[in-house]
Amino acid sequence: xxxxxxxxxxxxxxxxxxxxxxxxxxxxxxxxxxxxxxxxxxxxxxxxxxxxxxxxxxxxxxxxxxxxxxxxxxxxxxxxxxxxxxxxxxxxxxxxxxxxxxxxxxxxxxxxxxxxxxxxxxxxxxxxxxxxxxxxxxxxxxxxxxxxxxxxxxxxxxxxxxxxxxxxxxxxxxxxxxxxxxxxxxxxxxxxxxxxxxxxxxxxxxxxxxxxx
Numbered sequence: 001x002x003x004x005x006x007x008x009x010x011x012x013x014x015x016x017x018x019x020x021x022x023x024x025x026x027x028x029x030x031x032x033x034x035x036x037x038x039x040x041x042x043x044x045x046x047x048x049x050x051x052x053x054x055x056x057x058x059x060x061x062x063x064x065x066x067x068x069x070x071x072x073x074x075x076x077x078x079x080x081x082x083x084x085x086x087x088x089x090x091x092x093x094x095x096x097x098x099x100x101x102x103x104x105x106x107x108x109x110x111x112x113x114x115x116x117x118x119x120x121x122x123x124x125x126x127x128x129x130x131x132x133x134x135x136x137x138x139x140x141x142x143x144x145x146x147x148x149x150x151x152x153x154x155x156x157x158x159x160x161x162x163x164x165x166x167x168x169x170x171x172x173x174x175x176x177x178x179x180x181x182x183x184x185x186x187x188x189x190x191x192x193x194x195x196x197x198x199x200x201x202x203x204x205x206x207x208x209x210x211x212x213x
Contacts, residue, residue, distance in 0.1 A: 007048040008063050009036060017048070017058040029055060086165075088118045089141070093133045097140070104144055111148045117166040124160070134162035135182065142178040146171040151181050 007013070012032055019027035019035045022044055030038075032046075039046040039060045047066070050057035087110045089103055107117050119141050121134040138155050145166065153165035164182070171178045 006063075007051065008045050009039070012036075012046060012048050012056070012058065014048075014056045016055050017046075018053065018055055019046075020057065020059045022060045022062075035060075084114060084116060086116045086118050088120055090120050090122055091137055091141075092122055092124075093127050093130065093137065100137075100141075101144075104141070107145065108148055111145070111166070111168045114168055116152065116168070117149065119164045119166060120158070121162045122160065123162070128160055131157070131162060138162065138164045139179055139182040142166070142171070142182050143175040146175040146178040151178060154181060 014032055016029055016031050017035050018029050019038065021027050021038070022042060027035075027038070035046050035058055042060060044060050045063040046058050047061055047063055048056050048058050087107070089107055091100055091103075110117060119138055121137050123131070123134065127133075135155055142149075142151055142164065147170050148168070149166040150169050150171045151164065152167040153163075155162050155164045157163075173180075
């Protein structure tokens with residue numbers, strides 16, 4: 001039963017209830033009319049908090065204050081929630097590392113903001129026959145960002161691209177660990193059902209590309 005449908009005071013139907021007083025102390029099982037009298041004597045409410053228990057459990061509280069504080073906590077919790085976005089860094093095998101370095105500065109900003117980063121090496125035409133180059137690029141990225149990002153998904157083939165997923169937070173073991181993970185990871189194709197790391201369309205590669213990555 002949700003807070004909005006809690007039974008209070010005369011709305012409680014059970015003939016007897018288990019009572020917890022305003023200090024959290026177990027009073028025991030008493031007739032409902034007696035529990036109501038106890039609440040009224042304290043200028044508080046009798047609230048049924050566990051209707052399915054035998055007998056139902058009721059608390060003596062200030063119901064208005066209880067609901068206010070609960071609503072306040074829920075609002076604060078929502079404010080604290082932040083949707084994790086997946087930004088995408090696209091690199092071509094022939095991209096000069098000097099230019100990639102500028103993109104990595106932007107990547108660091110995204111990581112600092114709590115976003116995950118999908119690093120995608122895009123192959124064109126015959127470049128797909130040189131996938132070792134793609135792994136080398138991803139290795140360099142992982143090593144360069146080891147102080148700010150950890151490898152959440154080792155490199156996998158995704159169509160004509162090689163993809164690696166990074167998460168915020170330094171790589172345990174540092175650059176050498178990042179290098180070892182990329183090198184030792186078994187390269188395989190990613191089945192469609194394993195694409196959960198990808199964000200919904202509103203957070204996809206197009207959004208990242210428009211951000212200059």
